[in-house]
Amino acid sequence: MSVVPLQQGTSQPDEIDRLVAERRPGYGLVRAFYHDPAIYQRDMERVFFRHWHCIAHESIIPNPGDFELFNLGDEAVILTRAADGAVHAMLNVCRHRGAEVCTKQKGNAKMFVCPYHAWTYSNDGSLRAARLMPKDFDRAEHGLKKLNVRVASGLVFVSFAEKPLDFDPIEQALRASAGQYGWGEAKVAHRKMYSFEANWKLAVENYVECYHCGPAHPEYSQTHALEKPKEMIAELNAAMEERTCALGVSIVSGNRWQNSAQGQEAIDTFRYALYEGVASGSKDGKLVAPPMGRFTESDGGVTSIHLGGTTFLVCYPDHGMIYRFVPRGPNACDMELIWLVRGDAVEGQDYDLEKLTWLWTVTTEEDKKIIEHTARGVRSHFFVPGPIAPMEYNELRYIDWYLEEISRA
Known part of the structure; x- marks a missing residue:
């Protein structure tokens, strides 16, 4: 059960709602959405505290007692695996005076002892000891505040919402897509965190569109047909689907991108081709690790x-x-970028880490420059958003979805 309430922000609702109402259909967002602290606070309340977020692949905590800390805005979450193998997620906030009870980034521990007054918690969040408290003190009522947590196809999701959005359709969609690639049995080969001096929406908007791929990502564009408009790669996509079927693999695509008004999470699964003769996202287009799942x-x-x-x-x-x-x-x-490989793959034997990570390292370094260029540009008081291009259809969908979400109390 989640016990993390939505906090009241310092926003002026009428002003934010006015900006949403005045946004020109088919165009981007105005300056305030990328800089205004009040809008950022609403983003936290209505996007980040309402929706499910993948924070890790469960292979990072393989053993009972393993834990790792994750941050989302001002919130710190302890992800643990308990003695029974269950995965838990709880706030890193002591129930006494609020001190951080977990002071290491990751490790293995049966207990977390608050450094302030030594309240002691099990790695499932339950309070085990509270020194010198009265006899009528109820330890069961003072465990660490827990988040909703679900594991699907090896991915760990958390939700801060008191009543989380329905996760079952997400689990089914992942089983029919990532699950066919063996993600449930995969392991993390590498992780890298990139920090951007930019509002989070600029980073997401950049990710969801490939209008910029041709001019900005020459390495990606040599191998991935998504850098072309959909109608130009229809034959390539059809040939890809034939090869997939010939391998006996069925990947279920489906667009269920929707707002949360009916208690549902947004998800869209789609497929696209690599260019002819290209097998994977790599420098030479060849496989860089053993085939996964049903492939x-x-x-x-x-x-x-x-x-x-x-x-x-x-x-x-x-x-x-x-x-x-x-x-x-x-x-x-x-x-954060997380690279997955087959669970039994051995680095240096089955895959070369540099070759595995090359494409998305190069691409992300290019993206960082683009995003921060844009962040500096939209600070201008004279910035006026232009029309969204046809190839930016996913960005337009994302912006429309975002505005619907922050308009819902």
Whole structure:
């Protein structure tokens, strides 16, 4: 059960609602959405505290007692695996005076002892000891505040909402997509955190559109057909689907991108082709790790999954990518990249880490420059957003969805 309330912000609702109402259909967002602290606070309340967020692949805490800390805005979350193998997520806030009870980034521990007054918590969040408290003190009522947590196809999701959005359709969609690539049995090969001096929405908007791929990402564009308009790659996509079927693999696509008004989470699964002769997202277009899941070889395609506004997944036949977008304030955010490989793959034997990570390292370094250029540009008091291009259809959808979310109390 989640016990994290939505906090009241310092926003002026009438002004924010006016900006939403005045936004010109088919155009981008005005300056205030990328800088105003009041809008950022509403983002936290109505996007980040309402939706599900993937924070990790469960393979990072394989053993009982393993834990790791994660941050989302001002909130710090302890992710643990208990003695019974269950995964828990709780706030790193002592129930006595609020001190951080977990003081290391990651490790293995049966207990967390608050450094202030030594209240002691099990790694499932329950309070085990509270020194010198009265006899009628109820330890059961003072465990660490827990978040809703679900594990699907190896991915760990958390929700801060008191009543979380329905997760079952998400689990089913992931089983029919990432699950076919063996993500539930995968492991993390590498992780890297990028910090952007930009509002989190600028980072997400950049990720969801490929209008910029041709001019900004020459390496990506040599191998990925998504850098072209959909109608120009229809034949390539059809040939990809034929190869997928020939391998006996069925990847279920589906667009369920929706606002949360009916208690549902947003998810969209879609597929696109690599260029002819390209097997994976790599420098030379060849596989960089052993095939995963139901794949015995490459089908020359990619499965992409957009989920809940902050989580984005990329599935290749031989490796996977998780993108996590994390706010740090009105003008700063982080993006974590997580590379997955088959669970039994051995670095240096089955894959070369540099080759595995090359494409998305190069691409993200290019994205960081673009995003921060844009962040500096939209600070101008004279900035006026232009029309969204046809190839930016996912960005337009994302902006419309975002405005619907922050308009819902």
